[in-house]
Amino acid sequence: MDRWPDNRAWFLLLPALCLLALVGGLPLLAVVNYGLHDIFTLDQLHWVGLQWFEDILHSDRFWASLGRSLLFSALALGVQIPLGILVAKLLLSLGRRAVWGLVLCALPLVVPWNMIPMLWLGMIQPQTGLFGFVAAWGFDYKFNPVHTWILILMVDTWHWLGLVAILAYAGFASVPQAYRQAASIDGATGWAVFRHIELPRITGALAIVLLLRCVDSLMIYTEAFTINAGGPNDATRFLTLELGEEIKGFSYGQAAARASLYFLIVLTIVWAFVIATRREEPTA
Numbered sequence: 001m002d003r004w005p006d007n008r009a010w011f012l013l014l015p016a017l018c019l020l021a022l023v024g025g026l027p028l029l030a031v032v033n034y035g036l037h038d039i040f041t042l043d044q045l046h047w048v049g050l051q052w053f054e055d056i057l058h059s060d061r062f063w064a065s066l067g068r069s070l071l072f073s074a075l076a077l078g079v080q081i082p083l084g085i086l087v088a089k090l091l092l093s094l095g096r097r098a099v100w101g102l103v104l105c106a107l108p109l110v111v112p113w114n115m116i117p118m119l120w121l122g123m124i125q126p127q128t129g130l131f132g133f134v135a136a137w138g139f140d141y142k143f144n145p146v147h148t149w150i151l152i153l154m155v156d157t158w159h160w161l162g163l164v165a166i167l168a169y170a171g172f173a174s175v176p177q178a179y180r181q182a183a184s185i186d187g188a189t190g191w192a193v194f195r196h197i198e199l200p201r202i203t204g205a206l207a208i209v210l211l212l213r214c215v216d217s218l219m220i221y222t223e224a225f226t227i228n229a230g231g232p233n234d235a236t237r238f239l240t241l242e243l244g245e246e247i248k249g250f251s252y253g254q255a256a257a258r259a260s261l262y263f264l265i266v267l268t269i270v271w272a273f274v275i276a277t278r279r280e281e282p283t284a
Helices: 006-034 053-058 058-094 095-110 113-125 134-135 144-171 177-185 190-218 222-228 238-248 251-282
Strands: 037-041 044-048
Touching: 006 037, 006 251, 037 134, 037 251, 053 251, 058 095, 058 190, 058 238, 095 144, 113 134, 113 144, 113 222, 144 190, 144 222, 190 251, 222 238, 238 251
Parallel strands: none
Antiparallel strands: 037 044
């Protein structure tokens, strides 16, 4: 059977593209349009052009919030990716019993987002919390910005570590056991097996996790707002908190402009990730 030309294959994607345009493209265009107006009500729009965008881009608070968001994303990836790989390696050594470990890893993923920060705040209560003893060590997330960052990072890691571990475990499990046995016979160390046999096999899964966690960590809101509402002294005031405050303050035009810029930032990160991934692919 003759193979279809590559350009004809696009017709198979038309239903999905039409659905994507309907549920994603139209709302995006509406948000961009609102960002060009000063909105009093939906039937009272005052055209302001690019004023909101200029005000945001010339604001020091925007760039400070962007820097904090990027820093948090880098810290989250720097902690969760290596730790998830380590957990996956430990699960792999359990054999058939690893299924129970995978279930435990998946449990935080099904906990409602708004309950996670409340759960952790309850656990560090000095009188009744399971980890209330940390208060005696001087841990004060309300007034110490470093402690606030540590707590938010711990909450986010507890929530999403399971995703990294599960996908890394799937990559490890796909490596034929004969490869490890051959490397063991040749006297390869555990690090050499991981570096030259296992890591290339899980690169695809890790790339997906890296992209998902990078984008999702930039969207952090519930944890930062519930734990300290962006404090102390705006130390955890991320981009999402700026956007949330404008929506709650009924400044819909400025909020729409900020959301549009936020979308462009995420789109740029995804584009850079795709370009970097393609460069690493072997050429035919």
